[in-house]
Amino acid sequence: MFELFRSMMKEEWRMHSAFFGNRGFALFPLVIAAVSMLLSLSMIIFWRIISQTDVLLGIHYLLLFMGSMVGGFGLLGREVMNRRFGQASLLAYSSRTLPISERVIFANFIVKDVIYYFFLYVLPFTVGFVAGAIIIDMHYSFFLLLMTLFLSFCIGLSFVFLLSTIYANLGKKALFLLVFITVLFLVFFQGLEFEVFYRLPSFVLYTEPSLNILITCITLVIVPSIISLIFLKVDYPQSQKHYKNQFRKISDQLNFYAYSHFMTKDYLDFSRSEGGAGKIVFSFLVPVLLVWLFLPQLLKAVSGLDTLVVFTVVVAMMASSMYNWLVEFDMFSSYAFLPLNVADVLRSKLNSYSLLNVVPFLVVVIATIYAGRLNDIVHMVILFIAVSMYVVSVTVYLTGLNTTFSLYSAGTFASYVLAIGPVVLGMIFLAQLNFYLVLVSVLLIPVSLFVLKKSFVKWDRLEA
Amino acid sequence: MITAKNLSKNFGDTKAVDAVDLEIKKGELFGLLGPNGSGKTTMIKMLTGQIKPTEGEVSVHGVDVLADPLRVKELTGIIPEQETPPSFLTAEEYLYFVAKIRKLEGFEDKCEWWFSYLDFAGQKDVLCKDLSRGTRQKLMLAQAFLHEPELVIIDEPLINLDPLMQRKVKDYLRDYVSKGGTVFISTHILEIAREICSSMGIIYKGKLVFSGNMDDPAIGDRPLEDFFLELVN
Ligand SMILES: Nc1ncnc2c1ncn2[C@@H]1O[C@H](COP(=O)(O)OP(=O)(O)OP(=O)(O)O)[C@@H](O)[C@H]1O
Ligand SMILES: [Mg+2]
Numbered sequence: 001m002f003e004l005f006r007s008m009m010k011e012e013w014r015m016h017s018a019f020f021g022n023r024g025f026a027l028f029p030l031v032i033a034a035v036s037m038l039l040s041l042s043m044i045i046f047w048r049i050i051s052q053t054d055v056l057l058g059i060h061y062l063l064l065f066m067g068s069m070v071g072g073f074g075l076l077g078r079e080v081m082n083r084r085f086g087q088a089s090l091l092a093y094s095s096r097t098l099p100i101s102e103r104v105i106f107a108n109f110i111v112k113d114v115i116y117y118f119f120l121y122v123l124p125f126t127v128g129f130v131a132g133a134i135i136i137d138m139h140y141s142f143f144l145l146l147m148t149l150f151l152s153f154c155i156g157l158s159f160v161f162l163l164s165t166i167y168a169n170l171g172k173k174a175l176f177l178l179v180f181i182t183v184l185f186l187v188f189f190q191g192l193e194f195e196v197f198y199r200l201p202s203f204v205l206y207t208e209p210s211l212n213i214l215i216t217c218i219t220l221v222i223v224p225s226i227i228s229l230i231f232l233k234v235d236y237p238q239s240q241k242h243y244k245n246q247f248r249k250i251s252d253q254l255n256f257y258a259y260s261h262f263m264t265k266d267y268l269d270f271s272r273s274e275g276g277a278g279k280i281v282f283s284f285l286v287p288v289l290l291v292w293l294f295l296p297q298l299l300k301a302v303s304g305l306d307t308l309v310v311f312t313v314v315v316a317m318m319a320s321s322m323y324n325w326l327v328e329f330d331m332f333s334s335y336a337f338l339p340l341n342v343a344d345v346l347r348s349k350l351n352s353y354s355l356l357n358v359v360p361f362l363v364v365v366i367a368t369i370y371a372g373r374l375n376d377i378v379h380m381v382i383l384f385i386a387v388s389m390y391v392v393s394v395t396v397y398l399t400g401l402n403t404t405f406s407l408y409s410a411g412t413f414a415s416y417v418l419a420i421g422p423v424v425l426g427m428i429f430l431a432q433l434n435f436y437l438v439l440v441s442v443l444l445i446p447v448s449l450f451v452l453k454k455s456f457v458k459w460d461r462l463e464a
Numbered sequence: 465m466i467t468a469k470n471l472s473k474n475f476g477d478t479k480a481v482d483a484v485d486l487e488i489k490k491g492e493l494f495g496l497l498g499p500n501g502s503g504k505t506t507m508i509k510m511l512t513g514q515i516k517p518t519e520g521e522v523s524v525h526g527v528d529v530l531a532d533p534l535r536v537k538e539l540t541g542i543i544p545e546q547e548t549p550p551s552f553l554t555a556e557e558y559l560y561f562v563a564k565i566r567k568l569e570g571f572e573d574k575c576e577w578w579f580s581y582l583d584f585a586g587q588k589d590v591l592c593k594d595l596s597r598g599t600r601q602k603l604m605l606a607q608a609f610l611h612e613p614e615l616v617i618i619d620e621p622l623i624n625l626d627p628l629m630q631r632k633v634k635d636y637l638r639d640y641v642s643k644g645g646t647v648f649i650s651t652h653i654l655e656i657a658r659e660i661c662s663s664m665g666i667i668y669k670g671k672l673v674f675s676g677n678m679d680d681p682a683i684g685d686r687p688l689e690d691f692f693l694e695l696v697n
Contacts (some may be wrong), residue, residue, distance in 0.1 A: 109593070237665040247557040251564065261564035269552040272591065336514045337542035338565050339534050 004105070010114045027410030029120055033128030037415065040132030052138065053207070057128065060152045060203040063122065067156025069439050070117050071164070106232055110161065110225060114154060123149050144206060151183050151202040162224035165231050176261040210414065243272070255357075262348030263355065269329045280359060284322065288315060288363055291441050308371050309431040309438060313424055316387035319360035323353050324403045332401055343456035346396060350452070357388060379438050386441035386448075389423065393448035394419045397455040400462070465490045465615055465646045466511060471520035472670075473506050482670035483520070488648060488663070489583065490614070495661035496650040497692070503670040504650035505545045507617050508646045511648070519668045525615065533552040538548050538566070541608030541616040543601075555584070555603050558608065581636070582629060585687055611638075616640070622656065624673040634660050635645040655687040660661035669697050676677030 036059075043055060078366070126146045131141055170177070229371075247264055254260035291314055292383050299305050328350045332342055337369045364384045395403060398412050398419075423444070430437035466488040473481040474625045481503040488494045498504050506622025509515045511522060522529045525539045542599040553561060556575060563571040582602040587595060594602065601624050608616055621637070622630045637647050638660055651657065658678065665675035674696045676682065683691050 243554050245554060245556050245589065247560040261561055265553060265561055272552040337512060337537065337544050338562065339537040340565060341534065
């Protein structure tokens with residue numbers, strides 16, 4: 001049992017480090033620490049508008065979010081790994097060949113994730129944050145904060161595991177249920193007050209430590225995990241399915257795009273893979289709804305910000321994550337023997353990306369109308385297109401076809417944050433000065449095109 | 465058809481391919497033989513512009529592979545060692561996809577022909593990821609010949625195929641060459657070479673230790689295994 005656990009840890013480490021070199025990966029925690037240190041140092045500027053408690057609340061939610069990302073990656077990632085390394089190559093699949101039960105393996109898998117990411121994210125984050133605070137003469141209790149942040153992370157992780165189990169067991173039905181619940185939630189909590197956020201148990205544990213609340217937190221971690229394990233469902237290849245040839249039909253419909261055949265393949269990959277169209281709902285629309293719901297409350301703390309501008313920027317950034325979905329099915333090696341450049345594959349992905357962007361585009365349009373600001377619709381659309389293009393061009397330049405893995409590399413991640421952070425904050429800042437300044441974002445479009453051009457050259461050279 | 469001069473590839477300290485000179489003429493069915501890890505796949509990847517050589521020159525169809533790898537891939541049918549057709553397309557859709565990439569017209573009949581010749585018409589509407597290994601290999605064969613190239617380069621053509629299918633593929637390759645095509649295959653099964661190849665090269669630890677026609681007097685009537693062991697020792 002312990003042997004299995006150790007091997008999984010090794011496997012995880014090697015897999016990550018193989019993608020971007022040992023050093024790049026080992027530096028990742030340092031980058032995290034640096035970022036969180038900057039965050040707490042920046043308090044010296046922002047203390048007038050954001051209270052210390054709000055910052056603490058923010059980082060607890062951040063870790064909750066990180067936990068759910070890791071969980072989500074474990075869930076979608078399995079499919080990716082499967083594609084990239086083949087069925088038998090990961091230890092998580094070894095129950096098929098070794099005399100170990102799936103549950104034991106999966107339990108190991110979760111514990112491994114938790115410990116691994118504790119050292120990769122949680123610990124460096126806390127160290128950086130507390131160190132930054134000490135410099136500006138604010139004092140947090142390190143061990144308590146480490147514990148509550150870690151609990152936040154675990155709660156996020158275990159809930160996403162639970163969601164994935166529900167989804168694996170119920171499939172489409174769960175999806176509708178989820179959408180239904182979200183809508184209900186939306187209606188019910190329309191008048192949601194900011195105070196509700198302060199009830200995140202791991203945060204409460206920090207502000208008012210008590211045994212009761214500690215037990216609540218631990219329960220929130222353990223119970224969903226146990227339920228997930230009991231109802232664990234590992235998808236063995238089921239009976240061979242037969243599909244109608246849809247290639248010609250779809251590619252004819254898309255033929256105004258230069259890469260219609262690739263888009264057809266993307267579409268079929270997308271709709272036939274695990275989750276299928278549910279992915280849009282699951283990893284895009286639901287988070288967007290949550291942002292829509294929470295943003296006005298969160299922004300109350302910072303006065304004078306244009307909520308719709310911030311929302312549009314956030315949606316544009318979330319839209320860029322669709323690029324990850326598109327590239328996660330592909331390695332260049334499956335095209336290397338055909339007359340194609342890496343740039344061709346990248347261009348084809350951008351074709352598909354532009355089509356997928358119709359969804360967030362509509363979200364922005366609807367939100368603008370819903371907010372009663374039809375007059376500003378042109379500004380919002382331009383802002384959305386510009387930011388979405390810019391973020392995706394940076395992603396393409398930095399990560400090419402390996403997006404999911406490359407962002408764990410210290411250098412890449414830091415460049416990503418540096419290239420996007422100031423620009424996005426700048427846009428929001430300009431809008432605050434004068435709303436019409438959002439039109440400056442138009443300048444991002446030629447910049448993005450230039451970055452894309454550079455990316456094609458870069459990746460052709462590197463992958464060949 | 466293929467000319468390589470002083471072709472070498474190092475992976476760190478490993479000399480995967482070491483100063484190979486090779487000349488293959490139009491109409492040959494050339495077999496590159498060698499044990500596991502001897503450099504066959506690396507050699508094929510350099511010939512087809514999938515990796516850059518550390519040193520040396522290579523031209524295929526008279527095209528400098530380093531200067532214009534795309535042109536070489538256009539003119540050649542290639543089957544890589546680890547066949548990885550995109551997983552969520554069906555076998556037939558995959559062939560359509562390749563045909564589109566190669567800008568072909570009227571390929572549907574050819575696809576049908578391959579399905580029936582290699583006896584996998586029953587699998588053509590199954591997702592590539594659910595196909596058996598042998599069926600994937602059949603699909604890759606169909607993919608490589610779809611545009612009727614003058615040259616086809618195959619890494620281990622018969623791997624995973626049952627004896628009946630091996631027979632059919634061998635027949636097809638022989639026939640292809642007799643009609644003026646050129647075929648380059650790699651294999652570690654020596655006897656395949658004697659059965660179908662017109663010429664061969666033997667690679668061992670990255671070095672080309674023999675190259676010549678199958679009726680080369682140096683080989684004589686001995687089993688290839690004996691010849692091979694003699695070369696290696
Ligand atoms: N990408 C790579 N990185 C490092 N070493 C490699 C790489 N590809 C091949 N090698 C090494 O180069 C040598 C030749 O490998 P190659 O795959 O060309 O052999 P092969 O003759 O095709 O073997 P097999 O019959 O097993 O397919 C081996 O020692 C292998 O370990
Ligand atoms: Mg090989």
